[in-house]
Amino acid sequence: MTGHVRSFAQMLTERQGERLPQWLHAVRQDDLPGLHTLAAGIDRDGDAVIAGLTLPWSSGVVEGHVNRIKMLKRQMFGRAGFALLRKRVLLAE
Incomplete structure (x- = not known):
């Protein structure tokens, strides 16, 4: 779990939204229900999350x-x- 959390934090700080699909796939492969819930939430708003992780604009x-x-x-x-x-x-x- 720690590896997934650190990887996600790195995506956030380095604005690497293109890595999100690979991260979601890796999370689904492990038996971590808490992260599965997070992954499902990210899937619901996938385009917005990727835009937030890649675009330089902020609200x-x-x-x-x-x-x-x-x-x-x-x-x-x-x-x-x-x-x-x-x-x-x-x-x-």
Whole structure:
């Protein structure tokens, strides 16, 4: 199991999405139910996973803004409507 995890980590850090099909095949050959579940999840979104492992683009900046807006929304839960939330989001930048 350790070898598979390290190999997957190397694919992530070195952005080697082209190795993913071989990695999935190797995981399925071993009797590791936890990794079989991971492999099944990767298969469901295979194109997206390969794109994430190979393409240089990231949605990290957008995710950061969404996270910040959700935090502001949680802080204001039940206290104000959309107008005040909008003002807080715009002023928090």
